[in-house]
Amino acid sequence: MSTTERREPADVLDHLAGGDPSGAVAGLRAARPDLTRFSQASYESLLEPDGDDSLTRRERELVALRIALQTPDSRLAAWHETRLIAATGSPATVDAVSAFPAVSPELTPREVAILRHADLVTQHPTEAQATDIGALRTAGLSTREIVTLSQLIAFVAFQVRILATLRAFGATGGETT
Amino acid sequence: MSHLPGFTRTVVGWTPWIETIDDIEATPDQLAIVDQIVGSRRTGRTYWAALAHDADVLRHRHDLFPETLRDKSDEGGSPRTDLELSAVAASRETGCVYCASVHARAYVQFGGDAALVDAVLADGATADLPGRERALVAFSAKLAGAPNGIGPGDLEPLRAAGFTDLEIYDIAHASAMFAWANRLLLTLGAQSVSG
Numbered sequence: 001m002s003t004t005e006r007r008e009p010a011d012v013l014d015h016l017a018g019g020d021p022s023g024a025v026a027g028l029r030a031a032r033p034d035l036t037r038f039s040q041a042s043y044e045s046l047l048e049p050d051g052d053d054s055l056t057r058r059e060r061e062l063v064a065l066r067i068a069l070q071t072p073d074s075r076l077a078a079w080h081e082t083r084l085i086a087a088t089g090s091p092a093t094v095d096a097v098s099a100f101p102a103v104s105p106e107l108t109p110r111e112v113a114i115l116r117h118a119d120l121v122t123q124h125p126t127e128a129q130a131t132d133i134g135a136l137r138t139a140g141l142s143t144r145e146i147v148t149l150s151q152l153i154a155f156v157a158f159q160v161r162i163l164a165t166l167r168a169f170g171a172t173g174g175e176t177t
Numbered sequence: 178m179s180h181l182p183g184f185t186r187t188v189v190g191w192t193p194w195i196e197t198i199d200d201i202e203a204t205p206d207q208l209a210i211v212d213q214i215v216g217s218r219r220t221g222r223t224y225w226a227a228l229a230h231d232a233d234v235l236r237h238r239h240d241l242f243p244e245t246l247r248d249k250s251d252e253g254g255s256p257r258t259d260l261e262l263s264a265v266a267a268s269r270e271t272g273c274v275y276c277a278s279v280h281a282r283a284y285v286q287f288g289g290d291a292a293l294v295d296a297v298l299a300d301g302a303t304a305d306l307p308g309r310e311r312a313l314v315a316f317s318a319k320l321a322g323a324p325n326g327i328g329p330g331d332l333e334p335l336r337a338a339g340f341t342d343l344e345i346y347d348i349a350h351a352s353a354m355f356a357w358a359n360r361l362l363l364t365l366g367a368q369s370v371s372g
Contacts, residue, residue: 028346031253035350038241045237054231071325121364126181126272126366130194145196146366147230151238154360161320161353164327169342172329 011036012043013159016075017166022173023164025093039162046152047083054148055114062111063118063149065097067156070122073163114149115140121153181363182275182370184298186291189278193366197226206232214239227365238357245354248287255347258289259313261353265294266314267321269301273359275368280355312338316345317352324356 009015013036017025029036047060055063065080081094096104100115107115113136117144136146199222200205207229214225214235228235240296244265248257255263261284268276281294296304302318304311312334320327335345362368 005312023344028343031343032249032346032350034244035241038237042241043236043239045234050233069331073325121360125360125363129180130367132364133194143201144230146195147228148234150361150365151228151231151234155238158353158357161324161327161356162349164320164324165346165349165353168327168329168332169346172332175238 008048011040012079013039013162015164016079016163017170020170022170024169024173028166028169039159043105043159046148046155054142054145055152058084058131059111059114059149060152061087061089062093062097062107063114063152064156065094066100066115066118067122067153067160069098071118071160073160076160076163110139110141113141117149118153121150122157145160181272181368184269184274184277185370186278186281186285186295186298187370189275190369190371191221191222191224191275191362191366192369193223194225195227195230195365197223198229199226203229204232210236210239224362224366228361242354245350249343249347253341253343255344255351257287258284259344259348259349261287261309262289262294262297262310263315263317263348264355265297266302266317267352267355268359270318270321271356271359271363273355273368275362276355276359309338309340312340313348317348320349320352321355321356321359324362 008041011029014025014029022024047064049060058143061080061084065084066078068076068080084094084097085091090106093106096102096106097115100107100119101112117136120132133146136149141149197213210232211222211225211229215222225235226310228238246257246260248255248260250256261280264280265277265284268280277298281298285291293306293310296306297314302315304314304315316331316335319331332342332345336342336346340348
């Protein structure tokens, strides 16, 4: 496997930020090494988990892809499309996530409940109610899975905002001083 | 139609819609991370005990969270007050009354002007503010509400107001961290003002 085809770059935000012709993005990230490494560690804890006692890899990728598509963040979406297909998904599953909430045989009722919650928390967080947690329980999620899901959705909200900021700096080239 | 209380600098309560690790037979891992966090912070235990069901995720998140708010004025970056104001602006935009309240108090505690942050709580990005704070609040609120709309042009009002790029980067992290925090507080429990 060549370097450009490696599935996991050392730092996902660097990889997804895109071009940095002036080095402005690299300069900012190097000036804040703890923000850089802690962001990557949170990414890994949610999208490269060690154990298998919470959401599945496929479920995590469905959520991240959905939020990337809805933001929209095309680079992040492409990243998670590839990962979803690797996590037992298929191109048809990607289409189902894109067309959600349209009904699709590609998605289980549990996955539908997860995606519905991802849309709610991403787009209308002030409208969430206790009954929305109840809907996740009815779909079979444990308390631990509900917490993991909530953290994942909220993490991607963080991630897309850092990516937007990095790209703004990359495009302007940073200050000249 | 919102069930949330109005924005305020007074203490807001939070009651989870899920059981916490104190309601179950918690693992040593879960107890350890809550003790680590609560031992170093003055906020209550309930929120952390709710998040501790996934101890590994909480541990890593709690490396990042305090780093985003840490005063970086000695490192060419943002003073604590700017980071707290960014957190308030983002929370006001997203609608998290709890987070806005905690960080409005912190803004004042670290030397910020109470009337200024009260204006942000009342009116968000449309508040009548001095130019420097107006630029900060506008950027943090826009990043919170419309991240896909952020472009190079959004950096210019901050630069014109005297912020360095590293300060803008620090401010963006505070805002983005509250896109994360706001969603946890808004969607895992109920917020209320007593009395």
